[in-house]
Amino acid sequence: MKSYNLTHLEELEAEAIYVLREVAAQFEKPALLFSGGKDSIIVAHMARKAFWPAKIPFPLVHIDTGHNFSETIVFRDDFVRKIGANLIIGSVQQSIDEGKSVEEKGFNASRNVLQTITLLDTIEKHKFDCAIGGARRDEEKARAKERFFSHRDEFGQWDPKNQRPELWNIFNGRKNIGEHFRVFPISNWTEMDVWQYILKEKIEIPPIYLAHQRNVFIRDGVIMSTSDFIQQRETEPSQIMQVRFRTIGDATCTGAVESDADTIEKIIEEVAAARTTERGTRSDDKRSEAAMEDRKKQGYF
Amino acid sequence: MEKNSYLDMELLRFSTAGSVDDGKSTLIGRLLYDSKSIFADQYEAIEESSKRKGDATVNLALLTDGLRAEREQGITIDVAYRYFATPKRKFIIADTPGHIQYTRNMVTGSSTSNLSIILVDARQGIIEQTCRHTFISSLLGIPHVVFCINKMDLVDYSEEVFLTIKKELEAFSSKLEVRDIHFVPISALNGDNVVNKSEKMNWYGGSTLMYLLENIHIGSDYNHVDCRFPVQYVIRPQSDDFHDYRGYAGRVAGGVFKQGDEVVVLPSGFTSTIKSIDTFNGSLSEAFAPMSVTLTLNDDIDISRGDMIVRPHNQPNVSQDLDVMLCWLSDKKIFLGGKYAIKHTSNDVRCIIKDIKYKININTLHRMEDDKELKMNDIARITIRTTKPLLFDKYSRNRITGSLIIIDEATNETVGAGMII
Numbered sequence: 001m002k003s004y005n006l007t008h009l010e011e012l013e014a015e016a017i018y019v020l021r022e023v024a025a026q027f028e029k030p031a032l033l034f035s036g037g038k039d040s041i042i043v044a045h046m047a048r049k050a051f052w053p054a055k056i057p058f059p060l061v062h063i064d065t066g067h068n069f070s071e072t073i074v075f076r077d078d079f080v081r082k083i084g085a086n087l088i089i090g091s092v093q094q095s096i097d098e099g100k101s102v103e104e105k106g107f108n109a110s111r112n113v114l115q116t117i118t119l120l121d122t123i124e125k126h127k128f129d130c131a132i133g134g135a136r137r138d139e140e141k142a143r144a145k146e147r148f149f150s151h152r153d154e155f156g157q158w159d160p161k162n163q164r165p166e167l168w169n170i171f172n173g174r175k176n177i178g179e180h181f182r183v184f185p186i187s188n189w190t191e192m193d194v195w196q197y198i199l200k201e202k203i204e205i206p207p208i209y210l211a212h213q214r215n216v217f218i219r220d221g222v223i224m225s226t227s228d229f230i231q232q233r234e235t236e237p238s239q240i241m242q243v244r245f246r247t248i249g250d251a252t253c254t255g256a257v258e259s260d261a262d263t264i265e266k267i268i269e270e271v272a273a274a275r276t277t278e279r280g281t282r283s284d285d286k287r288s289e290a291a292m293e294d295r296k297k298q299g300y301f
Numbered sequence: 302m303e304k305n306s307y308l309d310m311e312l313l314r315f316s317t318a319g320s321v322d323d324g325k326s327t328l329i330g331r332l333l334y335d336s337k338s339i340f341a342d343q344y345e346a347i348e349e350s351s352k353r354k355g356d357a358t359v360n361l362a363l364l365t366d367g368l369r370a371e372r373e374q375g376i377t378i379d380v381a382y383r384y385f386a387t388p389k390r391k392f393i394i395a396d397t398p399g400h401i402q403y404t405r406n407m408v409t410g411s412s413t414s415n416l417s418i419i420l421v422d423a424r425q426g427i428i429e430q431t432c433r434h435t436f437i438s439s440l441l442g443i444p445h446v447v448f449c450i451n452k453m454d455l456v457d458y459s460e461e462v463f464l465t466i467k468k469e470l471e472a473f474s475s476k477l478e479v480r481d482i483h484f485v486p487i488s489a490l491n492g493d494n495v496v497n498k499s500e501k502m503n504w505y506g507g508s509t510l511m512y513l514l515e516n517i518h519i520g521s522d523y524n525h526v527d528c529r530f531p532v533q534y535v536i537r538p539q540s541d542d543f544h545d546y547r548g549y550a551g552r553v554a555g556g557v558f559k560q561g562d563e564v565v566v567l568p569s570g571f572t573s574t575i576k577s578i579d580t581f582n583g584s585l586s587e588a589f590a591p592m593s594v595t596l597t598l599n600d601d602i603d604i605s606r607g608d609m610i611v612r613p614h615n616q617p618n619v620s621q622d623l624d625v626m627l628c629w630l631s632d633k634k635i636f637l638g639g640k641y642a643i644k645h646t647s648n649d650v651r652c653i654i655k656d657i658k659y660k661i662n663i664n665t666l667h668r669m670e671d672d673k674e675l676k677m678n679d680i681a682r683i684t685i686r687t688t689k690p691l692l693f694d695k696y697s698r699n700r701i702t703g704s705l706i707i708i709d710e711a712t713n714e715t716v717g718a719g720m721i722i
Binding site: 003004005006007008009010011012013014015017018021022024025048049050051052053054055137138144145160161163164165166167168169170171172174175176187188190192193196200268 | 307308309310311312379380381382383384386390391393405406408409412413519520523525533534536537538539540542543546548550551552557579580581582589590591592593595606630642644645647700701704705706708713714715718
């Protein structure tokens with residue numbers, strides 16, 4: 001007898017495509033938040049699949065801190081051109097210039113927190129009623145309690161203790177004017193699922209995910225890329241190391257790991273053997289035990 | 302992990318229910334720890350927190366209690382999702398808190414589960430909570446239930462204790478609709494029969510919990526008999542290459558659809574045949590639940606979201622009057638005669654609450670026909686009338702076409718979870 005079974009990746013993909021189509025059906029003006037990182041790349045990839053042979057019926061939005069790895073931006077523009085999507089950029093630099101944000105100072109200065117202001121501003125300016133993101137529940141403990149369809153009040157805030165229960169695959173996207181939703185189609189994916197999917201689907205990713213020689217320095221045990229955006233202390237000399245990035249965020253808060261994994265297959269082996277979570281290299285999460293929860297309440301991704 | 306073995310892995314969703322003391326968090330921690338799914342930085346973080354709180358051992362519950370309020374109060378507020386994988390399967394755990402006021406969380410976490418793990422303290426046997434969890438697992442139509450008789454170490458790993466509890470559970474479960482039941486004697490604390498077979502319970506010839514999780518047959522958990530395709534979204538590229546393309550996108554909710562199949566579109570009743578089953582990676586010869594695909598038909602019919610494509614000789618029920626087992630999720634009481642919004646498959650309708658037939662005491666399973674006041678966490682059989690006919694199956698036949706949610710139109714909150722009878 002033929003067995004009607006999907007593999008875990010097929011089932012996760014079917015779920016994500018279902019969620020993406022639900023967004024297109026339930027919202028008037030959705031947008032897909034696209035950072036050029038692997039998670040938003042696979043979400044965009046599945047959005048393409050969800051609506052094929054039509055184009056993705058919503059724009060991609062990049063909240064640009066101005067402190068990117070240059071490889072990410074090259075990749076982003078290339079990707080958007082290839083899939084024929086519409087790209088909207090929300091600029092943190094512009095928010096700072098307009099006086100809406102104030103730049104952090106000092107050695108640990110980062111624009112990560114400032115993204116929230118620009119994100120909410122961009123959502124308001126374009127009247128987006130839904131922002132799709134690539135966040136996953138396995139990334140961080142506050143995200144473990146996040147819904148697929150996550151309600152935000154008119155201030156863009158998340159109220160974790162008062163979330164709508166989410167049953168079966170019925171998603172309630174009803175809201176009042178001025179409120180919006182964040183939707184996370186890959187909530188149930190793990191880092192390993194993402195890499196296996198990238199390999200299976202032969203999805204292109206920015207080269208800095210793969211091992212390469214890089215000019216770096218060490219801060220609090222984390223390997224940071226040297227950059228115009230980070231002030232190095234005298235005790236933090238530059239050196240060349242063979243590294244790769246497990247996540248790609250703002251260059252000021254994303255650490256690298258030492259690695260020889262220069263192919264996706266090798267990355268999968270490395271992830272299988274890894275002893276720290278991928279966000280273990282993110283200094284933005286280390287500011288306090290509830291750092292992510294606090295940022296999310298204010299409207300961060 | 303063996304090369305490419307991930308291409309054969311299946312996905313199993315299970316829920317765990319239990320209270321603070323019955324070792325649920327210890328069990329989850331044990332599964333994650335013994336399957337090497339806890340990362341060093343996660344372990345260090347909870348080790349640090351446990352020390353700060355003065356706990357003697359590392360409190361693995363801190364792994365799942367993600368919110369600040371939960372850590373402060375030492376309780377789990379919300380359903381937490383956890384993930385781990387073995388070479389055979391990827392697992393999604395919906396970890397639900399066991400306090401009585403959190404029935405709604407248990408219902409939520411169970412709604413998508415293939416399997417439910419119910420923990421029973423070997424020293425106490427069946428308690429009210431055990432009945433509650435079993436009843437909810439049955440109500441939510443979870444196909445497999447595994448009773449873990451935990452803390453066997455505290456009853457000297459006694460076979461007699463295990464068999465007594467097993468007998469009681471079998472008697473209780475026979476009153477419910479549970480398809481597939483298993484019993485495993487374990488010690489979550491020491492790891493007996495969790496991942497590794499216990500050396501202290503040689504009298505037990507059954508499987509370890511992990512073996513069950515990895516091998517239980519889940520291929521029949523979806524309905525592959527009754528063809529149901531709720532149309533989610535209509536794809537019209539309006540490009541030169543696909544000028545006349547009109548595809549009906551959706552996720553198969555039941556049965557197996559094949560190219561060339563004769564189909565009928567509800568509610569219009571027009572018939573056609575399936576021209577193609579399309580995906581980005583090419584056309585398929587057949588599609589089954591839970592696949593997301595796009596159907597095209599050989600005839601030009603007006604079809605939109607909310608319609609359902611089915612086979613002519615196997616059609617769902619069509620009615621405006623429905624009996625529903627309802628779990629009330631809101632702290633605002635239900636309003637008899639009140640109007641609410643409903644989401645059912647890809648359909649949005651409104652309804653009026655016509656009658657509350659009886660409430661169920663979830664600890665004793667008694668029907669309470671005089672008590673019509675439905676509050677948060679109450680479960681009741683109600684009658685509703687909808688503004689337009691719904692296309693549905695009984696929940697016990699199909700969990701997708703048989704489920705609905707009730708929404709308060711003033712607040713937009715999801716206030717009720719309904720299973721159609």
